[in-house]
Amino acid sequence: MFATILLLASPLLPQQEQDLGGQVRQLFADKCVHCHHPEAESRKAKREFDQAWDLRAVAKKWGDDLDPESALLIEIAEDRSMPPKDSDYAPITEAEAELLMEWTLARTPMPADGNPFVDLEMAALYLPQEAKGVSAPVEKSLWQRILILLGHFHAPIIHFPVAFLLMAPLLRLGYLRSGKEACLNLERFCFWMGAPSAVVAAGLGWLNASNSGAGGHDLFLHRWIGVGVATTAVLLLLLHARCGHTKWYTLLTLALGLAIAWGAHMGGEMVFGDSYMHL
Numbered sequence: 001m002f003a004t005i006l007l008l009a010s011p012l013l014p015q016q017e018q019d020l021g022g023q024v025r026q027l028f029a030d031k032c033v034h035c036h037h038p039e040a041e042s043r044k045a046k047r048e049f050d051q052a053w054d055l056r057a058v059a060k061k062w063g064d065d066l067d068p069e070s071a072l073l074i075e076i077a078e079d080r081s082m083p084p085k086d087s088d089y090a091p092i093t094e095a096e097a098e099l100l101m102e103w104t105l106a107r108t109p110m111p112a113d114g115n116p117f118v119d120l121e122m123a124a125l126y127l128p129q130e131a132k133g134v135s136a137p138v139e140k141s142l143w144q145r146i147l148i149l150l151g152h153f154h155a156p157i158i159h160f161p162v163a164f165l166l167m168a169p170l171l172r173l174g175y176l177r178s179g180k181e182a183c184l185n186l187e188r189f190c191f192w193m194g195a196p197s198a199v200v201a202a203g204l205g206w207l208n209a210s211n212s213g214a215g216g217h218d219l220f221l222h223r224w225i226g227v228g229v230a231t232t233a234v235l236l237l238l239l240h241a242r243c244g245h246t247k248w249y250t251l252l253t254l255a256l257g258l259a260i261a262w263g264a265h266m267g268g269e270m271v272f273g274d275s276y277m278h279l
Contacts, residue, residue: 020103021055021111027096028052028118031089032082037122053122059108073104144211151208158201158267162260164194165233169257172250187253188240195233202230218270225263232256 034040036052051057064071076082077100083089092100103109110116117123140148168190175183205226209219236253243249 019112020099020106021109021116022113023099024103025055025111025116025118027092027099028055028058031092031096033118033122034089035083037119053117053119055108055110055116055118063104063108068105068107071104073108074101077101077104147207148211151204151211154201154204154208157197157204161194161198161201161230161233162264164190165198165229165260166257168194168236169254172253176250184240184244188237188244191233191237191240195230195237198226198230198233202226218266222263222266222270225259225266229256229259229263232259 032052036049038050040050049061051061058073062071062073062076068074077092077097080091080094080097083091168187171183171187171190174180175187202223205223209223232252233256236249236256239249
């Protein structure tokens with residue numbers, strides 16, 4: 001399999017005295033491919049770019065043959081922002097940054113040996129999928145495009161109900177400590193603002209998941225926690241005037257805060273990866 005891949009990787013440029021492509025291939029092997037590949041733990045790195053195993057994809061995504069000086073690779077090299085500070089790998093050195101800029105300004109030549117693959121095992125795994133070709137995209141109707149766009153609003157809108165509904169348990173604790181009715185009045189206001197928007201955000205979340213093709217256990221828990229939070233918030237809003245002073249209402253309000261924190265944490269891990277909050 002590896003031999004076949006190497007045969008497919010014909011040299012894009014003749015042999016050069018300085019093999020910039022070969023040096024950059026080693027740089028990506030040392031600093032980049034660990035996170036930017038399809039099976040990476042970091043969902044953020046995978047979402048932004050998952051083909052660091054192939055220099056051709058790197059050049060296409062981050063280079064610019066027409067205007068190399070404006071290529072994103074130049075910006076990354078100048079800032080030395082990759083790998084990020086929270087990565088297990090040290091950021092690129094000044095010499096590595098200069099190499100990356102030189103490679104980009106030279107219009108990203110491939111290695112002199114004709115092998116553009118940073119990781120041959122990944123190439124063996126994913127190249128057969130590329131060779132099959134990609135079928136023509138299905139034209140989406142206007143209604144489908146509207147639903148997809150609405151689903152994308154889940155991420156910005158969800159912060160609104162989360163902010164208000166997290167304030168409610170804090171105000172409940174303030175009432176338990178001080179006994180002031182003002183805390184309960186503010187708590188009811190938080191439910192008025194948070195409960196309806198939580199229903200909207202939960203609906204948009206389901207819409208986003210159904211159109212994105214996402215799945216898995218984490219998504220299952222995240223979306224049902226969201227449904228539970230929205231339902232509980234509406235229930236607490238409707239019963240606030242009649243049952244707001246009862247013990248079970250207090251316990252349910254505090255449990256709501258814990259559920260929101262759990263659901264928000266799971267949502268963050270789905271976006272940024274399981275290890276995002278780990279030391």
